[in-house]
Amino acid sequence: MFSVETRTVAGQVTAVGSAGPFTVVIDRPVEAGGGGKGFNGGQLLYLAVAGCISNDLFREAPALGVELESVRVTVDGDFSGEPAVSGEITYALELAGTGDLQALAEHVDRIAEIPNSLRQGTPVRLGAVQTR
Numbered sequence: 001m002f003s004v005e006t007r008t009v010a011g012q013v014t015a016v017g018s019a020g021p022f023t024v025v026i027d028r029p030v031e032a033g034g035g036g037k038g039f040n041g042g043q044l045l046y047l048a049v050a051g052c053i054s055n056d057l058f059r060e061a062p063a064l065g066v067e068l069e070s071v072r073v074t075v076d077g078d079f080s081g082e083p084a085v086s087g088e089i090t091y092a093l094e095l096a097g098t099g100d101l102q103a104l105a106e107h108v109d110r111i112a113e114i115p116n117s118l119r120q121g122t123p124v125r126l127g128a129v130q131t132r
Contacts, residue, residue: 014038042086046075049089052114057095060108066099089118 006015006026014035015026026044028034039047050073061068072094079086095101109115 017044042077042079045086046077046089048114049073049091049118050075052112053091053093053108056108056112057093057104060111061097061099061104064099064104064107066097066101066104068095068097068104070094070096089115091115 002019004017004019006017008015012035013028013033014037017024017026024044025038026040027036027038028040030036032040034040053073054071057071058068073091074094075089075091077086077089093105095105
């Protein structure tokens with residue numbers, strides 16, 4: 001099971017997100033009332049897609065006889081509506097290495113956890129709420 005959390009910093013909009021020993025700064029742009037010091041939620045969603053694809057490329061490469069030298073994943077999308085919802089998310093790859101890089105890319109596209117979670121509409125629900 002995975003568990004992550006965010007905690008605001010000194011009563012500001014800025015928060016630190018953590019998963020075990022790893023952290024990331026989360027914020028809103030200054031023009032949207034934030035401090036402009038970190039990723040916003042939409043960027044984190046798209047970064048989750050990029051991170052999953054990148055990790056899975058390296059994980060799956062040896063089984064397909066591919067040696068990766070470098071990977072670049074670029075993810076694009078936008079939010080619209082009220083409430084705002086992401087439209088289609090697309091990603092592009094730049095792969096350097098030896099072996100059938102195209103086959104690796106297609107394989108990872110089929111099995112990558114985060115893109116498949118989005119494609120299949122993973123439910124998200126509010127759990128407990130504690131107030132003070």
